[in-house]
Amino acid sequence: MYNFSPSTLAYLTQAGWEVGRKEWTIKYRAFLSGEGYDWFPAVADFLAEFGDLLIRFKREDGSSDTIDLDACNASSGFDSRWVTEDYTRRIGQTKFCAIGQAYSNHMLLFMDEAGRVYGGFDDFLCFIGNSGAEAIEVISSNQRERIKEIPE
Incomplete structure (x- = not known):
């Protein structure tokens, strides 16, 4: 189970989330694969519940x-090469997938195979959380001190 704060839980409930929510992920898999992103279980599980x-x-x-956890919309607004080339080099991993956007759609959110979430906008890159749920909590509860910039 998740350890959401009361405020984050309220934000999620207002957005239509509930425990056990399941969305179809076929559209995400098809679109994101076409954009050059890898598809793996951590992304499928996250988008099934929060997409x-x-x-x-x-x-x-x-x-x-x-x-905004519409991964197709997020990916279409960003150049996937930032993630698949520049960000992978800086983080030291090779498999990532877009999962959404944050901060009024200025920051792309993406996940690695282990479920860790990162954010990026052009040259700015940061680590946000060890899971999608943790990233939602960190962002929506303004825990900026937990967001760690990854230098060039």
Whole structure:
């Protein structure tokens, strides 16, 4: 089970999430494979439960922001070569898949085979969490100190 804070759980519930949620992932697999991303069980499991959610949360300053877990939309807005070439070199792994966007769609979220989540925007790259659920918690509860930048 997940260890979501009450506020994150409320944001997820408002977005339509519930324990045991299952979405079809065929559209994601087909689209993301066509974009050059690898498909693996960690991504399939995450998108089956959280895919297509638009999570609205409050930032520290009280303004609203989002985590958009439509992986197809996320991938179409970013050049997959940043992930499959530059980011893989910097992280030292070779298999990644887009899972969504955060911060009003400015940051691409992507996952490795172990389920760890990273974020990137152009040259900026960071580690967000050891799982998709942890990444949702870190972002939506404004735990910026847990987001670790990965240098060039």
